[in-house]
Amino acid sequence: MIDTLTEIIRLFNLDWMSHLPVAASDRAADLDNFIRYIHYLMLALFVGWSGYYLLVLYKFGWTRPKKADYHGARTHASTYLEVTVAVVEVVLLVFFAIPLWAKVVESVPSPENSTQIRVMAQQFGWNFMHPGQDDMFGKQRFDLVNETNKFGRDMEDPNGQDDIFTLNEIHLPVEKEVVFHVSSLDVIHSFKVIALRMCQDAIPGLSIPVWCKPLKEGRYQINCAQLCGNGHSAMTGGFLNIDSQSDYDSWLALNTPADGPAAVGGFE
Amino acid sequence: MESTDSHVHHEDGHGHHDPGFWRKYVFSTDHKMIGIQYGLTSLLFMLLGFFLIALMRWSIAYPGQPVPVVGYLLHAIMGDMASPVLDPQTRELIGYAISNDLYNSFGAMHGTIMVFLAVVPLAFAAFGNYVVPLQIGAPDMAFPRLNMASYHLFLLGGLIMFASFFIPGGPAQAGWTSYSPLATSIPTDGQFYWLVAMVVIITSSLLGAVNFIATIIQLRAPGMTWMRMPFFCWAQFVTAFLLLLAFPPLEVGALLQLMDNVAGTSFYLPTGLAISTLSDVSGGGSPLLYQHLFWFLGHPEVYVLILPAMGVVSEIIANNTRKPLWGYKSLVYSVLVLGFLSFIVWAHHMYLTGMGTKISTFFQTTTMIISIPSVIILTCLFISLWGGRIRFNTPMLFALAFLPMFGIGGLTGLPLGFNYSDILLHDTYYVIGHFHYVVAPGTIFALIAGIYFWYPKMTGRYMSEFWGRVHFWCSFVFMNLTFQPMFAQGMAGMLRRMADGGVGYSIANNPDAIGGLADRYLQLNVNITLAAYALGISQIPFIINLFYSIKNGKKVESDNPWESTTLDWQTPTPPPHGNFVGPIKVVNGPYEYSVPGAKADYIPQNQKA
Amino acid sequence: MEVPYTDTNRPDTGLYNAKVGIWLFLASEVMLFGALFSAYILLRVGAMPGHWPTGLLDVGPGFVNTLVLILSSVTVVMAWASLKLNDFKKFKFYQGITVICALLFVVIKSFEYKSKFTHHDVILKDGMRVDGHLVEETDEFIVLSHPVSYPAEKGIRERAVAIKEAEHHAHEAGGDHHHEDRKIMLDDIEKRTTWGPWANTYLAIYFTLTGLHALHVIAGALVIAYFWGPGSKMWKTHPEQFANRIEVSGLFWHFVDLVWIFLFPILYLL
């Protein structure tokens, strides 16, 4: 009996929560649990009302009474129910959604104890800018952005001389917070790394930070979650490589430009 | 114009002045004819919206494979946008597949057509026009000629939108949301047509909204006090206000985008843009400005889609449980609160545009608050069933199915309404599942229920009960098979607006990457597509039933075949010009069913108990 | 059955249908211009430093137009009041002034537009930028009056100030202000535009706001002119209804004036 029931649930994919994807960042557990709590509320309402509904259909439809009752239900149960729903929502809001969101957007880790990466989305790939060995970006100005200077780099700035530019692939150390400054060169894209539970629209003219702490090494698929043109579904080339510290260090050493990056900055 | 055709119909004009074909069917100022015009036009558009999604679903399930049968037709109409597919061995042409451009065009058009050209005109304009003046005891709308103009503008807008299928490059490709700069950067005229059509449609809606509100305020029959108004009229009243006040900002949004596209302005184009098709813009604009203008309409708009549906369902439930609606006053207040709140939740569609804590707290709080009146409305409708003497006729079946279907759609709005969970679910199929549950098995079921319900008043005949049941059960099953698996897909992170149904992000495509999509979700794409086709086929009995029954349906026994209390049934069938035979005086509330001690189990609003 | 309350008031609301209709319509118009004003604020707040001009427009014509519209607002009320007092002649007189005011407004506005469209913004190959009004154009060169030149990257805010000065103190040549016309060879020009809506975000919103407003003025003027001319026959047959129509069109006219009262300061003064 139980088996057939689970079988049916599987067959019709009613077990929504079991479809949560791999989780690999510090915030993933919070987020998944939060999704579970909301779904418990939804499930309770759904099951409760469904039971009531079937009962009513049987009692007042299938076996029709002689006469309808002008006054209908004489109970205040529904009011209590509505208040309960409201209270649960307030709890979810005040104790979970608001503080968790604040944690995610307000306390962006400082450059000292995090890796900083600039992301410039472009039809249909991801440009990355890594601050290099000195952990300092060169200056950036939106009015300098063009096809060749994709990050709007100020060429004069000495901090920018060792910056690393890559397309679609970027390497990061594991267990260290990473901040992505997400922007776009053309239309709106959305920088979404599902396994890290991270998502930020890439909006031209704005550079918006989003961060997390990856907990597992591996090569992570970057999704573009915003319709960005006819290549939207093919914008699948981006990957975050979360490396062990030693792998990361050797990547960094290998990629540091010997005498500053290519003359124009960015890459062709 | 009047004289040319009038002799054709002269026989049946006994004594009355016969208005002639053009005046009667095309340039009619009678609210009932205009309602029917809106209804038929919007049903045609709904069918078109379905055909589009049918083609898209093919591309999702079988990306890059030639579309059977209609592929060649598609190529004939859309030219190179249908991409030729060659046999890998023989290099021979074996058909035409949906290109990414075509997919995006169809996606934008499916959304636009379903929302602005199918559901709104059907739910608001068609039912509103036909039923509201009857229910409040008015001879017509307050401004009959304006009413006619609204319909003609709507038709014009629809035709412009339709025409864009036949221009080079095809229709708009930037989603029904038409976000800038994408909408400005695609180098075809499709977006221009979209914008012009939207401005025309919006103008039509504004005129319609003015007319509805004025009608309800001014033309209620003597005795029809506010609290005696059927809930359907309340729902339409609030809907009209939403259209009146929310549409102008979208009109501004469209106008500014039009300026960007044709006058070279940079309202939505920021400094630092490097798009080859937009090389020479002045910059300084803001892409988010467009999103705010769009969603300021967008959210009220979704209540425009649902409130009339709730109104229809309420009427049918009261009638077929043979008892008053439970909590009529709560329903009325809830719908008013809902209408008001819907103006201050819009940015919950924009959580991931980089929103700080303060603003997002405001919007998710209002979003949670707005779910409360929805819960109250649904609760009232559920409890209304208690103690009833339920008749399971076709309209009632659809109305009953509305309740849990809207419930599922509404409940799945909650995890989207919290910004934290939206991080995972945003722009996935979870969102698609959420809103289709509210608009398809929700609104569409309610509207179909309304068609079965008011059909006898419009034509004097019933639609076939048997085929109605077939239609219902098939639609019910396939709706759920279509949309239910989308929640699993969305939870797994499958993104929307993917021409290839997510193949590009699948594990198969990137075996060494973490976070790819498992095969089972791609398999679900196929299941969903087949279910959607079955859903489409399930509408055939309905379409035949609808037209066949006009002449051949079972005749109604009386002017009030459902034994209803509201004024729309206290008229001749079909109601003549001017609607009522004598002056109307309302003496009862809207749902005096099964009044203890009364002879019949219903007391019409204009009859003394 | 006729639609009731077309010319009489419904007792419980105290209004006739058209009046309800126009108020609702105006509510939607408020949302329309409200959204545009919000767009204005957002664009202005988001503008990069130095890229939002103040004092780019001549206050003079804008101020005259403000007076013109205020006058027309008065006459439109007087016209309606005259009808209520059964004085058709006076109605004709006052409403005639309203129509003339509307025309005057549009004429002044179009001169303002013209001066923007003839304003040339020329970027030279040597990295300088010249602003001025086109006075002559041939296949080889153009001539600009009141030319002002500065480095090409100068923001519109400073340019606007410099241009104002050049125009007002054209006689006191000094600094890099040239008081005589400047001839520029086409070969020296890198890029050349005029001050249409494409020039910058400020002009974009300026043209959009005032353009949409001007359309409202024209539409309102057409309606009012119709009721002043051929439509006034109705006075003989349905005086009540005619007075109502004048009242309704007057309400619309007041709204159009009110919008200008907001437009004038935010575009010309702030």
Ligand code: HEA
């Ligand atoms: C008719 C249309 C409609 C309706 C009514 C709603 C209702 C709601 N919507 Fe939905 N929504 C859309 C149409 C609609 N929506 C559309 C079209 C989109 C996508 C647009 C796009 O991006 O293209 C969208 C997207 C959307 C988003 C953005 C998601 C994203 O892009 O990331 C959000 C986020 O907050 C949201 C929230 C809500 C909420 C909280 C409600 C609430 O009002 C729901 C309240 C209802 C309930 C809480 C149900 C209560 C029920 C019971 C108590 C009984 C249950 C019993 C049984 C089931 C038996 N919606």
Ligand code: HEA
């Ligand atoms: C009211 C709105 C509405 C309605 C009713 C529907 C109905 C349906 N929608 Fe759609 N949909 C949208 C609004 C709507 N949709 C929007 C706004 C989007 C987002 C677009 C974007 O990304 O920009 C979208 C996107 C969307 C997608 C995602 C595409 C993508 O992201 O790439 C999918 C995928 O399956 C889909 C499927 C369907 C299906 C199977 C139906 C079915 O339910 C269809 C059922 C209908 C029928 C079977 C036709 C019935 C016909 C009649 C009853 C007429 C009878 C005719 C006569 C009598 C003449 N829709």
Ligand code: CUA
């Ligand atoms: Cu980039 Cu979608």
Ligand SMILES: [Cu+2]
């Ligand atoms: Cu919404």
